Amino acid sequence: MSPLAARPEDAAAIAALEDAFPTGRWSEHAWSEEIGSPRACVLIEPGATGPAGVIAFSVAGDTADLNRVIVAPDARRAGVARRLVLAGLTWAAEAGASQVMLEVEADNAAARALYDHVGFVALATRANYYGPGRDALVMALPLGGAA
Template sequence: MSAGEPPALRIARPADVSRLVALEAALFGVDAWSADLVAEELTGPGRTVVVAAPPAGGPGTPSAGPVVGYAVLGVAGDVADLLRIGVAPEARRTGVATALLAAVLDVARQAGAERLLLEVAAGNAGAVAFYAHAGFAEIHRRPRYYRDGSDALVLQREL
């Protein structure tokens, strides 16, 4: 997948669970979600899981390859939470995360949410910069939030 080629996005299917679990393990290590939890997110109330794959032949065509990124959104009333976003290392810096974020922002708006919240590791400079560029602002810090003892920043964006 090249940097100028947008990924094909779609709603996750049960057949995607094994790839999502593999990505979880590779990206989040000890904080990775289990297969059962990933499967529950596909059908949970207020949940939407969007996946990205390399495009097959142009806009609107089915994806040609495996899932290379995903985002999990939860919406409850006027608040949406970006619960997870991940991109395979080989697909980073190709627009996958930007496309996934845009997709979940659209889903959140359509569901009636007025703001989107997320948590990100304070030491993850790349992710913090990505979210700042997308219009998110820090509203809180959670000390020692992650298993490794690192802090989480709670970020918000009005929709």
């Protein structure tokens, strides 16, 4: 299935995907604002009973930020995140971005493998970004280099 643009009425179902995160969850209100922002792109991949996954990008100038990726636990390891990332990279390029930046938890091996595969490169580490002992890698991808 291909990712689709999220609609305001999707905010509650998207927020429900946040249950997979113990901390740092976005609220339904935050998702509603993101969906309505002219500087943002929120894509969902539909699943059998709701979104199988969601991704949020924003753009400022020539840089887009990949802000959030969530895949429902029962949809993981099925290519959902990769399809969402690639669709979002297309949006970012069409929005005029020449690069995409993101932060990912250094210990998140699955996410790091995806970003490495797509072509993101680690630039720096932000110590304790996600809390004590939970570092973030800052990664970048010049557009035109996605796999």
